[in-house]
Amino acid sequence: LQIAQALEEAHDKGIVHRDLKPQNIKASSEGRAKVLDFGLAKAMDATGSGSSAADFARSPTILNSPTLTAVHGTQLGVILGTAAYMAPEQARGAAVDKRADIWAFGVVLYEMLTGRSLFAGPTVSDTLAGVLKSEIDWRALPAGTPVAIRSLLRRCLERNAKNRLHDIADARIVLDEVLGGGPEEVLPLAAEARPAARTRGWTWGLAAGALGVGLGLGALAFRAAAPPEVATQGAAVHAEFEIATPLATTMVSGLALSSDGRQLAFVARGKDGRTALWVRALGSTEAKELPGTVDARFPFWSPDGRRLGFFAQRRLKVIDLLGGSPRVVAETGSTQDARGGAWSADDRIVFAPTFTGTLFVIPASGGEAVPASRIPAGTDIGTQRFPSFLPDGERFLFFASTGTGIEPGTAYLGRLGSLEAKRLGPVTSSAFYAxxxxxxxxxxxxxxxxxxxxxxxxxxxxxxxxxxxxxxxxxxxxxxxxxxxxxxxxxxxxxxRNGTRLVWVDRRGVESGQLNDDDRNWHYAPVLSPDGKRVAVSYYEVGATSGGIWIHDLARRYSTRLTNGESGDDTLPVWSPDGRELAFGRVGPAGTSGIYRMDVGRPGSESRWFSDDGFLAPSAWLTDGTGLLEQRFDASGRGSIWWRSLATQAPPKLLGSEQASEWGAVATLDGRWIAYASDATGRMEVYVRRLDEPSNSPVRVSIDGGVSPAWRGDGRELFYVDDGGRIVAVPFEPSDPPQIGVGVPLFQGGLEEAADRQFDVTADGQRFLLNRNFAxxxxxxxxxxxxxxxxxxxxxx
Structure with a gap:
């Protein structure tokens, strides 16, 4: 459509292009198709009649054209243009007018729809012969091509210029009507037509959209030769194009196509470090940010393509694309911990509220979430996630794994109304039905x-x-x-390149350096040593699915790998009080998970310290060495904080609520106070409580949501991440009861998985080590x- 509009504008100004071809159709910075390279263009006379090549052979622009051009002084009979897109009269060297451009437009449109070259031959002579004599294979057009478009093509590709479409404006009108959603007539499939040509109406719509605006998105690829038989049984139209990142954003994971393939939703991060949902109609040149979707992750479409589900601010939400604010469907443990959703035909949503456990299902209008699956008996499956429905809207695919990261995942097929699922086979990612x-x-x-x-x-x-x-x-x-x-x-x-950076910032958020130079790798849960000279962190190399523990020596600028991740996913390290040892959590094959302990001077010396059936990791090692705070997650993904005495053999004790999900506990240096995150109110907030007097009631610190607390060295200031991803500082007076000041947002964190420990602070509270996203x-x-x-x-x- 935009190509037709460009030609119309040129013709209205009396200009004939004479070399229209895909190579001369480019994209503007606004994403609109532009017709370029008017090196062979000529001006029409006042009557719009044609002129012979001799009249233009002396033009310096023609002499320098990269296509078939005139030699200086050549007279009537010269051929100008690109052979495969020349009109017959142009190929003969006869007079040409704007109808030559209409022929070339028809060739481009035909090739877009069929995915094959119309006239190209092994030599220029063969190509010109094809232009002049070869019959056009109209059966190659997709069966779903509207009658109006078929008729337009026949009129554009009429060899007798007198009978050819006279004005490109007429083509523009036809395209505008079809793309505007007018009545869609489809010719019956001819008996001799290939089965491969059978398509539905959407194929035409997308192909025309790609022709009209796809060139404004990037390169279009056409395949002339038929691939193996299995490949020829699908859509007759093949096209590829690119969608660039919206201005002032970086792309992050989270692509979702509507069921009809017409709309694409994705997540992009703005300059402020926060994510939002964007939607791009594939027949448009613009992506639009959806209001009210700040911090969104993992979008998925309703079957009718009118609504989008997503996760944000620790909630499952739905937004109507026709207008209105997002509404909350369900509370989840954490936006970062949720692992995708899918929308059924009967208006229910299957989703993974956390990174562990099973899937749940809930009405899209809200209500009670109930299990949609169970962990298969006799397996080590620890997590189910990223569901997607089959066309019947009842059965759904999902990805399951042990959660160890050292074994491939598995595709399963579930069904609404049943907790049982069928194993399909090994996969590395979530699967989609096509x-x-x-x-x-x-x-x-x-x-x-x-x-x-x-x-x-x-x-x-x-x-x-x-x-x-x-x-x-x-x-x-x-x-x-x-x-x-x-x-x-x-x-x-x-x-x-989609990893994280370990960066230093001051209290204003100004960066002063970074620990890693390779932005492709991924870090998790950095923690400073007691003397502030080293950093321990989980480290995932490009393409890895399990992490090892590394130590960065800040003074020597040297890194050491302590574990390689081959035995399990090693994460959430904490330092011993003297800085000589590390404890960390390992998620591994059955019988190997638990808390491990190792001498930092002896890489590979780890041994299991404590074990548990579920996820178990250290949260804090008390400064006096007498106790350990532990983090656990049950099969449903509910987190809990436990206290283990290292001076006795007594079993660990639960701290906090048995109903709420709680995690991220950190202790002051004197061991009297702990801070942690809890969803006791239905929303993750930061609390403090006495560790030496567990019976004391917790005191809420955050106001508008909070996770990932960290103490200043003297215990008189507490930092956490709020719902907007900002680092907030709160004055704290350790009296009884404690005196808690007003929180002050310091800067935007831009953290990876902010619900877990993704930053640490120096003892003086002046510098922050952040694990920042990079995309x-x-x-x-x-x-x-x-x-x-x-x-x-x-x-x-």
């Missing part, structure tokens, strides 16, 4: 498809490569930047229409 009868998922770093027998509910045959590598997604959670619509539109983003703005989203054309092809960049 009609007809495929599952698409990541295996290793490769994007693959595998046939799915709907009746038997099982995967069939080998995986087939889509020629896409997705390295560096660091998919600890099992999610990749990948989305597939029910009708087979594919969107993905290769997160080649490169340079990696666009790539959209593929007719993805089966990619099957068994070679790697794509």
């Amino acid at each position: 009609a007809p009868g495929f599952l698409i998922f990541v295996q290793g770093d490769a994007l693959v498809a595998q046939r799915f027998d709907d009746g038997k509910e099982e995967l069939v045959g080998d995986t087939l490569s889509l020629g896409v590598s997705l390295p560096g997604s660091v998919s600890v959670s099992g999610q990749r930047s990948l989305a597939v619509s029910a009708n087979g539109v594919l969107a993905y983003r290769a997160d080649k 490169s703005p340079g990696e666009p989203i790539r959209v593929v229409l007719g993805w089966r054309e990619r099957l068994q092809q070679g790697p794509q960049r």
Whole structure:
């Protein structure tokens, strides 16, 4: 449509392009298609009649054109233009007018719809012969192509210029009407037409949208040769284009395509470090930020494409795209801990409220959330996440794993109304159904498809490569930047640089340096040693799904790996009071999880200290060495804080509420006070309480939500992360009862997984070590229409 508009404007000014082709159609900075390179253009006379090539052969712009051009002094009969897109009269060297541009427009449109070159031959002579004599294969057009578009193409590609469409404005009107959603007539499929050409109306809409605006999004790829048989049974239209990151944002994971493949939702992070939902209609050149979606993660569509579900501010929310503010559907333990959702045909939402345990289901209008699955008997499965529905809206796929990070995940098939699920096979990421009868998922770093027998509910045959590598997604959670619509539109983003930075900032948030130079790797839970000279942190290399413990020596600027992550996922390290040892949590195969202890001077010397059936990690090692605060999570994802005496063999004691979910406990140096986060009020808030007198009631510190507390060295100031991701400082007087001052937001943290310990503070409270997100703005989203054309092809960049 925009190409037609550009030609119309040129023709209205009396200019004929004469070299219209895909290479001369580019994108403006605003994302609109522009027709460039008027090196062969000519001006029409006052009557709009044509002129022969001899009249223009002396033009200096023509002499320097990169296409077939005139030699100085050449007379009538010269050929100018690009052979495959020349009008017949142009190929003969005869007089041309604006109808030559209309022919070229028709060729471009035909090639976009069919995915094949119309006239290209092995030599220029063969190509020109095709332009002049070859019959056009109208059967190659998708069966879903509207009658109006078929008729337009025939009129544009009429070899007799007198019978050809005379004005590009007429083409623009036809395209505008079809894209505007007018009555859609489809010709019956001819008996001799190929089965591969059978498509539905959406195929035309997307292809036309890609033609009209896709060039404003990036490169369009066309495949002329048919791939293997399995690839030719899908949509006849194959096109690829890119969606750039919105201005002043960086892209983060969280792609979601509506079921009809017309709308793409994604999460982007602004300059303030906070995320928000954006929606891009694939027939548009603009993405729009959805108001009220600050801190959003993991979007998913309603079946009708009118609403979006997402997680933000520790809640499952829904927003109507027609207007209105997001509404809360359910409380979750943490926005960061939630692991995706999916919307059923009967208006229910299956979701993972936390990073451990099973899936739950709740009415989209709100209500009680009940289990949607259970942990399969006889397995070490510890987490189920990222559901997606099959077309029937009743059965759903989900990703499950032991949570150790050292074993591949597994795709399961669940069903509403039943807690049982069927194992499908090993996967590295969540899987999506793509009609007809495929599952698409990541295996290793490769994007693959595998046939799915709907009746038997099982995967069939080998995986087939889509020629896409997705390295560096660091998919600890099992999610990749990948989305597939029910009708087979594919969107993905290769997160080649999507890690975290360990950065130093002052109380104003001004950066003063960083510990790591490689932004592709991922860190978790940094903690300063008692003397402030070293940093312990969980470290995930590019593509790894389990982490090891590393130590950074701040003075020597040297890093040492203590564990390699091969035995389990090692996380949440804490220092011993003398700084000689570390304790950390390990999630590993059955019988190996628990709290481990090691001498920091002897890498690989770890041994299990304490064990538990669920998730168990240290939270704080008391300064006097007499006790350990422990963090546990049960199968439902509920967190709890425990106190373990190291001076006796007594069993650990629960601190806090048995009903609330609580975690992140840290203690003052004197061991009298602890701070922690709890959802006792239905929202995560920071509390303090006496550790030496556990019977005392907790005192709330935060006002508008809070997690991840940290003490100043003297225990007279407490820091935490609020709901907006800001670091807040609160004066604290350790009296009885304690005197708590007014919290002051210091700066935007931009932290990774802020619900856990993702920052630490120096003893004087003046410098902060932050584990900040880093996502490169340079990696666009790539959209593929007719993805089966990619099957068994070679790697794509």
